[in-house]
Amino acid sequence: MATQTIPEVTTTSQDAAGAGPTGERTGNRTLIINALALLAAGVLVGYATTFFGGASAGTFDPKTINAGDTAWVLAASALVMIMTPAVGFFYGGMVSSKNVISLIKQSFVILGIVSIQWVLFGYSLVFGNDIGGVIGGVNFFRLRGVGYAPNPAYAGTIPQLAYMIFQAMFAIVTPALIIGSFAERIRFRTFVIFILLWTTLVYDPIAHWVWGAGGWLHNLGALDFAGGTVVHISGGFAGLATAIVIGRRTKGGQGIVANNVPLVLLGAALLWFGWFGFNAGSALTAGPLAVSAFVVTNTATAAAALTWMVLSWAKDGKPSAMATATGAVCGLVAITPASGFVGPMASIAIGIIAGLVTYLMALFRSKATKIDDTLDVWAAHGMGGLTGALLTGIFAETAINSGGHNGLLFGNPGQLGIQALAVLATTTYAFVVTFLLMSALKVFKLRVSPAEEEQGLDLASHGEEGYRL
DSSP states (O other): OOOOOOOOOOOOHHHHHTOHHHHHHHHHHHHHHHHHHHHHHHHHHHHHGGGSTTTTTOOOOGGGOOHHHHHHHHHHHHHHHHHHHHHHHHHHHHSOTTSHHHHHHHHHHHHHHHHHHIIIIIHHHHHSSEETTTEEOSTTGGGTTOSSSOBTTTBTTSOHHHHHHHHHHHHHHHHHHHTTTSTTTBOHHHHHHHHHHHIIIIIHHHHHHHHSTTOHHHHHTOOOSSSIIIIIIHHHHHHHHHHHHHOOOTTSOOOOOOSOHHHHHHHHHHHHHHHHHHHHGGGOSSSHHHHHHHHHHHHHHHHHHHHHHHHHHHHHSSOOHHHHHHHHHHHHHHHTTTTTTOOHHHHHHHHHHHHHHHHHHHHHHHHHOOOOOTTOHIIIIIIHHHHHHHHHHHHOOTTTOTTSOOOGGGTOTHHHHHHHHHHHHHHHHHHHHHHHHHHHGGGGOOBOOHHHHHHOHHHHHHSOOSOOO
16 A cells, blocks of 8 residues: 655644654654553453353254354345445545545444444343343343354344344444534544443443333334334434534534535445345344345335435426435435335335435424534434334334234324334433533543644544545
8 A cells, every 4th residue: 555645734733743753752652552552452351261261152052043044144234234334435425525534434433343342241231131121231241142042032043143243233333323413523532432432321222122122112012123213213313412512513514515426326325235234134034024124125215215306306406416315315214113014015105204304304404403413414314213113103014024013004003102102212312311421521522623623634633635636
């Protein structure tokens, strides 16, 4: 790889710290200290393996493992994994050219942080033994007991280790959604702390409520096949809270200034592709339910993409490519909670309705409020997830999934009330806890200086450029 030459830019406090012989000596000393600390951590973790030897293997009956189901869940895990960098591409194309690297970098860092958190204790907090319907216990700490044998409470035909890595990808992609709300101004060190704390304090409890055996919303009968409440409502309303606390960009929040529409389209295409693993993979078997979820995912996405295209055409006189791509993502969001419970016709309705709601909410946020949710995470994910969760309570039918419940149109009006309660609980918890967390993190300084913001985070925070023209 060729050495990158950084052009001269206005000197910032970060630049000054590393300039000249004194700065070089300080940098070398810091490098040595960090290298020794990492070496010590590696040695300690390596020694700890003696206490966890075989903890993620264990005895099992090979007859309980279905090879087809296992292969599908592993493939789906890989599909969901690609969604996190795809979010970085999607967002990276929407921001100014001096911030594209920062968005993609943040998505990759989240992939690293949450992967380790999930193995150490995140999985246990979500899927460990229930404590009061609120959180999981520590019985799966460091994946002890999460091995080759299936866990019948979650997936009876695949190794629990496969289920763990599939769910890890959901935990990873959720905080990646939030980065679009504070794009172009978050301080990187604070960002790292925020991601770890948010995943632990917000994502893990909500995921246990909805998906954990014994979780209170799970026991109540709330339907969320693949993460409408767990992923999108939590990420969308958390994004709204972060945008409020961190404040507007120094230029007043100038809206979306897409630097690379093809990159946006590439990100949207990869999200559409990866989402088949997200939704169809949530069937956890290579069978008819996975097929149904696959079909309705594609159908709702197409409907929402066309809805946004028509609305942008009507508003601006031209059918926007970026609006079409954004509409596709909104459709993917909305069908997520319903994907394992509704049929193709219902998925078209969900795509159209959610496309309309998310488009209007994006307009409302930009025209009627002063909240600088940079890339409209709240409108797309928060309101898209909310719409999909409520519509699940209308269109769900046990003919599609006998493990679910009928919705309002199929003789069970009470399901809509349960969905509404799940929406209320998750929106409130995600917004309030995130607001408090971001407020507390002000002690570490939330945002970069005005000079660094003007320079762009690519150079100011990472010392790299997205483009050489």
